[in-house]
Amino acid sequence: MIYFDNVSKIYNGGDSIALQNVTFQVAPQEFVSIVGHSGAGKTTLLKMLIAEDFPTDGTVFFESLNVHSIPRGQLPNFRRKIGTVFQDFKLLPHKTAWENVAFAMEANGRTDEEIAENVPQALALVDLSAKILQFPHELSGGEKQRVAIARAIVNQPDIIIADEPTGNLDPIATYEVVQILKKINDLGTTVIMTTHNKGVIDALGRRVITMDEGKIIRDDSEGKYVL
């Protein structure tokens, strides 16, 4: 489904190497964790996938599509296939949980009927049915991240990309968020997650790609956090 072919990213004309000859594949419905120290190239890798950043060398394929040859005007359509979750949630502060999720559907040009139907479903999936009218500042960190996940899945993407989704969360909230991501994966969506959290990786028992200095140093199908 996703194929990185010998991808390198070099900043400042060779001074700083973010990615170096990265090659790997992700199959449909896989749950892949990418681990590594800060600056190992995890975030750069994800940015390549959503065409936020361009590789210096190599190609990134999404199904049969070369991600970086997509015309600028077509990028929004491509990004709709990918749901994104971030460490800092990126919720809109002046919108309620419901509106934050509905906003993603509005931006995709979905009808009001679809929004009325899908938003409650997405919020129910992340266990927030009781808090749909709360604003972000009235929610805990874990709840905010669950709203963000609901927003990422509401358009039924093929993949969820989660960049350090548990980075700002306490252990209980971390556990809940990971369980939700697992549930989404069980429902058939591919999940790619980056993390620092050893506990999360060890509890998951799924594929783990370990990166260091822009290179993949380990790729275990039922990996542990080893660094």
Place this chain on the structure above:
Amino acid sequence: MWTGFKRMVHAGFIGFWRNAYVSLAAVFVMTVTLFVVGSVLLVGQLLNASLVEIRDKVDINVYMVPSAQEEDIVKLQTSLEALPDVREVTYTSREEALTAFQERHKDDELTIQALDELGDNPLGASLAIRAAETSQYEGIANFISDQQINEDPANPLIDRVNYFQNKEAIEKLTAIIGAVERGSYIAMIILVIATVLITLNTVRLAIFTSREEISVMRLVGASNMFIRGPFILQGIVYGIIAGVLTLLVLYPIVLWLGPATEGFFQFNIFSYYIGHFGYLFFVIVGSGIVLGALASILAITRYLRV
């Protein structure tokens, strides 16, 4: 499609209110520009009306010697009428000239008495020539001088031509009107540029305030139009408000100037404003919309790499 438009309009108005102070500044600057556009339009009308009025008064009068034969005059009239530049040639016979003279000086005892003393009619017939354009008089005047040179010295026809006295006045007038029009267009262009720049910055500020929202929009795969639409609409709203404001400001001004222009130019600017309100509305509000949309589009393409 309709849903998308509805959402865009909604977001555009929210953007307008959230940046109320900045919006106000943009609307005011636009109003000043549109006011100038409107004034140029009205002053242009005024100048044109007066120019038409004055041009209508301009003609070449060819005065014949009193002994000139009517058939020769008619011949000259026919040849003049054959010229493409000539719109109209009016023949005034000696008798008509005398009647007009008497009419004009009917309160002037002395002149009438002097005329009676003479017994004979001292006035010659004349031809009044009108051209379609002021610039064409020169050619006509030259044609008449040629006629005058070529005529038989023993049997003269043309006494004098009054073109060359009028010439200077006509040229001066044309030059003044041209200068005023050029000046107002230059002022208009400068203000239009200023408006575009200021609206551009206003929209840029609005973009800056909502940059977080924009990054989230991009994240969830919003189309470029979905992101840009509200900002463009915001610019259009500035334009509409500024246009309506301009028309409101112009109203008391033309109301006040109306009688004065009526007396001076024979053209009532207030009646023009009322009579052509639809046209003025279209031009002024239309310019506002174009200006606002243009500035927004420039700001977005420049500052929003979507």
